[in-house]
Amino acid sequence: MCKITAFLSAKGLSSFIEADRLAIFCKSEMGWLREKEIEIVQKPPASIREQRQRVEQLLSQIVDSRILVCQEISGIPYVVFDQAHFHIFQINQLSAELLDAIVHKVQSIENQQKITRKKLEYASPVKTKQKGIYQLDLIKVQQDYPEITSKQALMGFLAKTSFAELHLHCRHTPPWIERDRRFTIEKRS
Numbered sequence: 001m002c003k004i005t006a007f008l009s010a011k012g013l014s015s016f017i018e019a020d021r022l023a024i025f026c027k028s029e030m031g032w033l034r035e036k037e038i039e040i041v042q043k044p045p046a047s048i049r050e051q052r053q054r055v056e057q058l059l060s061q062i063v064d065s066r067i068l069v070c071q072e073i074s075g076i077p078y079v080v081f082d083q084a085h086f087h088i089f090q091i092n093q094l095s096a097e098l099l100d101a102i103v104h105k106v107q108s109i110e111n112q113q114k115i116t117r118k119k120l121e122y123a124s125p126v127k128t129k130q131k132g133i134y135q136l137d138l139i140k141v142q143q144d145y146p147e148i149t150s151k152q153a154l155m156g157f158l159a160k161t162s163f164a165e166l167h168l169h170c171r172h173t174p175p176w177i178e179r180d181r182r183f184t185i186e187k188r189s
Helices: 048-061 075-083 096-122 138-144 150-160 175-179
Strands: 003-009 021-028 031-039 067-070 087-090 133-137 165-169
Touching: 003 031, 003 096, 021 096, 031 096, 048 075, 067 096, 075 087, 087 096, 096 150, 133 138, 133 150, 138 150, 138 165, 150 175
Parallel strands: 003 067, 067 087, 133 165
Antiparallel strands: 003 021, 021 031
């Protein structure tokens, strides 16, 4: 079941600033139905912290929806929804066709992210039989997946893995590794 959250006012779809309620729309066999409404009290926040807290409180009331539509959203509200992993769409009007197109776009994005995660898993260094030693054939990885950079292939591993050595087969040492003083580089032919 797909759900979309929209900022609304008496005029219909609105910007975050003008909204007086959130509506959560749910896709059913009969089309898009308004499942729930959440009232928004719009008064100027006393501080940035208070504004963030208000938006986070709104977030806590949104269940099973990670798609947000409105005419305009920026600043702290945008950042809070973005950090909560919402797909944010700024549109001018609500229609069933547009909501269907947004769902299709989100599904496409999420499928692409899954493919990228699988590629990055393939592109990560693997353990050798020797303790603490890993290897990665970056040349092969980039032949198979030219869109994967050395940083994408290595950053997760370097940040999360304790290792003694990494044997990296590459045409040249990536400059960002050479600049990182945490590593000792031995070049072999």
